[in-house]
Amino acid sequence: xxxxxxxxxxAHALSAPEYEVKAAFLYNFAKFIEWPxxxxxxxxxPINLCxxxxxxxxxxxEAIQGKTVKGRKIAIRTAGTDGxxxxxxxxxxxxxxxxxxxxxxxxxxxxILTVGEEKGFAQLGGIISFVLIGxxxxxxxxxxxxxxSGLEISSQLLKxxxxxxxxx
Amino acid sequence: xxxxxxxxxxxxxxxxxxxxxIVVTFLxxxxxxxxxxxxxxxxREDTNKLTELSLEELMNVEVVSASKxxxxxxxxxxxxxxxxxxxxxRSGVTSIPEALRMVPGMEVARIDANxxxxxxxxxxxxxxxxLLVLIDGRSVYSPFFSGVFWDAQDTMLEDxxxxxxxRGPGSALWGANAVxxxxxxxxxxxxxxxxxxxTTGFGSEERGFGGVRYGGKIGPAGYYRIYGKYFxxxxxxxxxxxxxxxxxxxxxxxxxxxFGSSRQSSMTLQGDVYSGSADQSIEISSPTPxxxxxVNAETVTxxxxxxxxxxxxxxxxxxxxxxxxxxxxxxxxxxxxEDRNTFDVDLQHSFSLNERQKCIWGLGYRxxxxxxxxxxxxxxxxxxxxxxxxxxxxxxxxxxxxxxLRQTVGLKFEHNDYTGFEVQPTVRLLWTPDTKNTIWxxxxxxxxxxxxxxxxxxxxxxxVSPGLQGSGDQLAVVKFIGNDTLSSEKLIAYELGxxxxxxxxxxxxxxxxxxxxxxxxxxxxxxxxxALLPGMPVLxxxxxxANNVSGQSHGLELAADWSVSDWWRxxxxxxxxxxxxxxxxxxxxxxxxxxxxxxxxxxxxxxxxMNLGHNLQLDLWLRYVDGLKxxxxxxxxxxxxxxxxxxxxxxxxxxxxxNLFNPNHYEFGEDISxxxxxxxxxxxxxxxxx
Numbered sequence: 001x002x003x004x005x006x007x008x009x010x011a012h013a014l015s016a017p018e019y020e021v022k023a024a025f026l027y028n029f030a031k032f033i034e035w036p037x038x039x040x041x042x043x044x045x046p047i048n049l050c051x052x053x054x055x056x057x058x059x060x061x062e063a064i065q066g067k068t069v070k071g072r073k074i075a076i077r078t079a080g081t082d083g084x085x086x087x088x089x090x091x092x093x094x095x096x097x098x099x100x101x102x103x104x105x106x107x108x109x110x111x112i113l114t115v116g117e118e119k120g121f122a123q124l125g126g127i128i129s130f131v132l133i134g135x136x137x138x139x140x141x142x143x144x145x146x147x148x149s150g151l152e153i154s155s156q157l158l159k160x161x162x163x164x165x166x167x168x
Numbered sequence: 169x170x171x172x173x174x175x176x177x178x179x180x181x182x183x184x185x186x187x188x189x190i191v192v193t194f195l196x197x198x199x200x201x202x203x204x205x206x207x208x209x210x211x212r213e214d215t216n217k218l219t220e221l222s223l224e225e226l227m228n229v230e231v232v233s234a235s236k237x238x239x240x241x242x243x244x245x246x247x248x249x250x251x252x253x254x255x256x257x258r259s260g261v262t263s264i265p266e267a268l269r270m271v272p273g274m275e276v277a278r279i280d281a282n283x284x285x286x287x288x289x290x291x292x293x294x295x296x297x298x299l300l301v302l303i304d305g306r307s308v309y310s311p312f313f314s315g316v317f318w319d320a321q322d323t324m325l326e327d328x329x330x331x332x333x334x335r336g337p338g339s340a341l342w343g344a345n346a347v348x349x350x351x352x353x354x355x356x357x358x359x360x361x362x363x364x365x366x367t368t369g370f371g372s373e374e375r376g377f378g379g380v381r382y383g384g385k386i387g388p389a390g391y392y393r394i395y396g397k398y399f400x401x402x403x404x405x406x407x408x409x410x411x412x413x414x415x416x417x418x419x420x421x422x423x424x425x426x427f428g429s430s431r432q433s434s435m436t437l438q439g440d441v442y443s444g445s446a447d448q449s450i451e452i453s454s455p456t457p458x459x460x461x462x463v464n465a466e467t468v469t470x471x472x473x474x475x476x477x478x479x480x481x482x483x484x485x486x487x488x489x490x491x492x493x494x495x496x497x498x499x500x501x502x503x504x505x506e507d508r509n510t511f512d513v514d515l516q517h518s519f520s521l522n523e524r525q526k527c528i529w530g531l532g533y534r535x536x537x538x539x540x541x542x543x544x545x546x547x548x549x550x551x552x553x554x555x556x557x558x559x560x561x562x563x564x565x566x567x568x569x570x571x572x573l574r575q576t577v578g579l580k581f582e583h584n585d586y587t588g589f590e591v592q593p594t595v596r597l598l599w600t601p602d603t604k605n606t607i608w609x610x611x612x613x614x615x616x617x618x619x620x621x622x623x624x625x626x627x628x629x630x631x632v633s634p635g636l637q638g639s640g641d642q643l644a645v646v647k648f649i650g651n652d653t654l655s656s657e658k659l660i661a662y663e664l665g666x667x668x669x670x671x672x673x674x675x676x677x678x679x680x681x682x683x684x685x686x687x688x689x690x691x692x693x694x695x696x697x698x699a700l701l702p703g704m705p706v707l708x709x710x711x712x713x714a715n716n717v718s719g720q721s722h723g724l725e726l727a728a729d730w731s732v733s734d735w736w737r738x739x740x741x742x743x744x745x746x747x748x749x750x751x752x753x754x755x756x757x758x759x760x761x762x763x764x765x766x767x768x769x770x771x772x773x774x775x776x777x778m779n780l781g782h783n784l785q786l787d788l789w790l791r792y793v794d795g796l797k798x799x800x801x802x803x804x805x806x807x808x809x810x811x812x813x814x815x816x817x818x819x820x821x822x823x824x825x826x827n828l829f830n831p832n833h834y835e836f837g838e839d840i841s842x843x844x845x846x847x848x849x850x851x852x853x854x855x856x857x858x
Contacts, residue, residue, distance in 0.1 A: 019734075020218055021218060021226060021229050023218075023219075024219045024221065025223075028219075028222075028223050028226065032223075058734070059734030060734065063218075063219070064219060067219065094672055136227060136228060137226070137227065137229070138227055156223075157223070160223055160224065160227065
């Protein structure tokens with residue numbers, strides 16, 4: 001069955017731990033989002049990336065801490081104690097889904113990019129939700145939720161996403 | 169097959185206290201409330217490279233996530249544990265048997281430098297016969313004595329994707345002899361082992377070892393790899409703490425080719441050849457003087473196998489797999505010589521009957537032929553035999569309540585040349601009340617077919633005892649006689665399991681079981697009679713194989729997995745086992761042959777994996793194994809330690825210390841050969857990928 005075979009140099013598939021890839025995605029999302037006027041105090045204010053849950057994701061996020069997006073540095077914060085008022089991006093991991101309904105409701109029109117990874121996060125009102133397709137990461141964008149939030153999402157990001165709408 | 173036991177009573181005083189064990193277990197659970205301090209993550213450099221990728225490139229990155237394994241475990245209504253490649257690498261083990269120690273419910277005892285006694289849920293013995301072992305679907309279970317010759321099973325450890333260990337009967341799917349468990353060693357697809365890999369090292373017990381593997385492409389959708397490996401292991405210590413003459417060396421080479429892995433059809437072709445030699449001290453008997461002798465003997469093993477499998481997806485809901493292999497083994501031992509050829513062909517089809525039912529059915533045929541050269545101590549009659557095995561199975565998975573309650577019903581029919589027709593049914597239930605909890609229950613029936621030796625064997629063990637009052641030596645022969653009318657051993661197993669994931673980084677897996685055994689094969693004593701060896705009158709004590717033992721066992725297995733922080737992970741395994749077997753006969757040797765008392769009551773394994781900064785990884789593995797009362801092996805506690813450093817992405821240096829707590833310790837008693845003491849050792853290894 002193996003007729004003539006030719007042997008070509010091997011191709012290396014890039015593989016990495018899940019949380020590190022998601023951290024890189026978050027960094028990229030920030031590049032394609034415009035926050036509503038008045039979100040930032042001044043031109044040096046950081047982009048606050050808040051985590052609801054401390055442990056698992058924090059380590060991977062440290063790699064994007066301090067990176068610059070459109071002149072602003074990314075700062076990692078915890079949403080719990082400080083509340084969500086100062087957040088520009090709010091990441092809700094799978095382990096923290098118990099109060100997701102209330103959280104999404106309380107931030108929905110305040111210019112906060114809500115990102116989750118649990119199945120159904122976008123349908124619940126989250127703006128971006130990570131999905132695993134096979135063993136590669138993709139993402140859903142709920143355009144209704146995005147509109148409500150006042151954020152402007154670049155078409156470059158939208159065209160790569162799986163578009164989702166609110167549950168009727 | 170043991171004929172007569174002689175106990176070596178050399179005890180090594182163990183200098184540890186059971187309270188240490190309690191402290192370790194307590195610390196593990198007490199630390200649940202401590203939050204982690206931040207230590208620089210080793211992964212920072214890698215994540216930096218990821219942030220340089222565009223969104224499109226990021227969407228092409230293959231994610232390595234434990235959730236795939238976790239998903240598989242949570243949906244299985246059986247006591248399953250998956251040893252990942254990472255587990256294998258970080259544990260520092262140099263062989264498959266050693267990796268099995270981390271699995272709850274498994275008993276792994278190193279008899280000497282080249283032999284293990286491995287079983288699940290009891291009946292441990294070098295020739296433990298209630299565990300089915302497969303490598304990529306090829307059975308490595310030997311029908312000669314119904315067990316696994318672990319010294320002939322190996323592969324390049326870096327090429328193992330995972331080892332799935334299912335404790336409990338896997339017979340409805342895997343067939344007879346998967347009575348107490350199934351071990352499935354699964355190697356990586358050739359697509360995942362591209363490029364070159366060289367690994368080499370040396371140490372005090374691992375005298376020298378090396379392996380080379382290279383993988384490349386074949387055409388547009390094909391991948392291959394070829395490998396070669398070699399190792400030379402030092403002897404352990406004997407009862408006088410001298411070199412025990414049980415070293416071994418082995419060479420192995422093989423290949424794997426995968427075609428069309430991401431399409432509707434895929435095909436795999438793989439094969440290995442190997443050759444090895446292992447030493448031991450072994451008791452042999454002869455009909456002429458000196459009648460009984462302890463000799464140093466070499467076992468030479470060699471063989472090869474080739475396997476082809478084809479998978480095809482007819483639709484999203486219908487897949488078929490056909491697999492066929494040929495396996496040849498040659499084993500030259502002072503006790504017996506075995507040449508065996510096996511050919512097997514298997515077909516499996518899984519499909520969705522409707523939206524609530526998923527069915528799998530299959531057919532199989534296996535033929536195995538052997539050629540044995542007997543010795544006085546052990547032989548079989550007929551010395552050459554061809555056996556056919558026909559099998560068919562069906563399994564139906566029914567969603568009683570979608571996503572909440574699932575029932576599985578399975579049945580396997582087999583016809584073999586020892587006991588005829590065998591039926592092995594199983595009923596299982598899986599209940600997932602929410603995303604964090606899973607409860608499963610199962611009732612199954614499993615059988616173990618008699619081995620070649622139990623059915624056709626003849627063994628002689630001559631015992632010389634000094635004569636009374638200077639009348640000269642008395643000679644006795646304990647004679648083992650096989651029985652070809654034996655039935656298969658039977659098991660009815662009742663199992664219950666509970667899995668809970670209270671948070672994303674904490675996972676518990678509990679399994680309970682109660683096993684009722686019947687018709688276990690041991691021996692029944694016959695009337696002694698007088699016979700004549702050349703020039704010597706002798707008294708013969710015959711023991712005939714019989715299904716005369718029954719009993720029960722029950723136990724508990726707990727696995728826990730805790731990511732304390734993103735740089736520190738703890739994995740814990742606890743095993744508890746109680747066995748009670750009775751023989752109808754008043755036979756002084758049934759106990760030993762029924763193998764109760766060769767399994768420890770408690771076992772603990774605790775692994776700690778830390779990703780320190782600067783590309784350093786530190787792994788500790790603490791193990792405690794209870795004593796084996798009947799064969800007088802002391803309990804022991806020991807630790808392995810591995811420190812590795814990856815100065816660059818494709819080079820890794822590792823230094824591994826093994827069995828660090830005691831200079832040496834016994835793990836098992838005598839079987840046919842003398843056990844030796846497992847020694848403390850250290851080795852260094854470098855792995856280079858290009």
